[in-house]
Amino acid sequence: MASTARTALPPQLGVLLAGRGAVAGARVRTALAARGLTMRSVFTLTHLADGPVNQQALIDLLGVDPSALVAVLNELEALGLLNRQRDTADRRRHIVTITPEGIRTLADVDAILGGADDDLFAALSTEERRQLERLLEKVADTDSCGDKY
Template sequence: MLTTKLGVLLSGRGVVAGDRVRDALADAGLTMRSAFTLTQLAAGPVNQQTLIDLLGVDPSAVVTVLNELEGRGLVSRQRDPADRRRHIVVMTADGTRTLHTVEEVLDKTDDDLFAALTPRERDQLERLLTKVADADSCAEKY
């Protein structure tokens, strides 16, 4: 039966999850791309090219998101003192606070989406979906 196919089940639930996550991020004034970019910057400053490589997307897409985040005061770009042609991207204190808020909002969204699962089942689902995503070399990161 079609409705028991795993891909169909994931696709249907993915639409619901995607809508809820996008709505939750919009309430924080972010998009999926901007939230993912902030997440990549949480570990510390990186040069813009490294960020592009980490995100695995077209450089123009990253520049657009960085322009948005910089305009909101969530990140800053500074010239690399070792190579003036490169920019270092740094998350600001406002960016750190925003990312913390996003994590809280997404935790609440996860709680709502997966309320039917026990904590152990949620952990198992996360491990399995991560395994599938890691094995899919064509998976879009951004």
């Protein structure tokens, strides 16, 4: 007698990543929210850590709509994590600079996210985590979607 039970197909890699990504995203958002931050605000601060950037260049670096960036900059400025000033060479442009408090916040965020990673990837060895990181970076480097955040 033939069996009618279907053998389950192995999950697609994208489905596995999406499921783990949802868990990781929720944990990261919760960890950042405790500091009043979002992923967008962290990406923004990270770009500013290398030095002042004009607002248009920041829009290009982050690949976001100008109004979305203005909202993030308003939030970060209200938290005292960055400053915006008119460019003395071109009064139409704003120069955005991270503050010392913003630098301290980035260090806190690094520790927070490190803890979240430790929880999420506890089952992996150090080498496995490095390998996963390399593979995900490779996928991200070839991603044709263009989404930065």
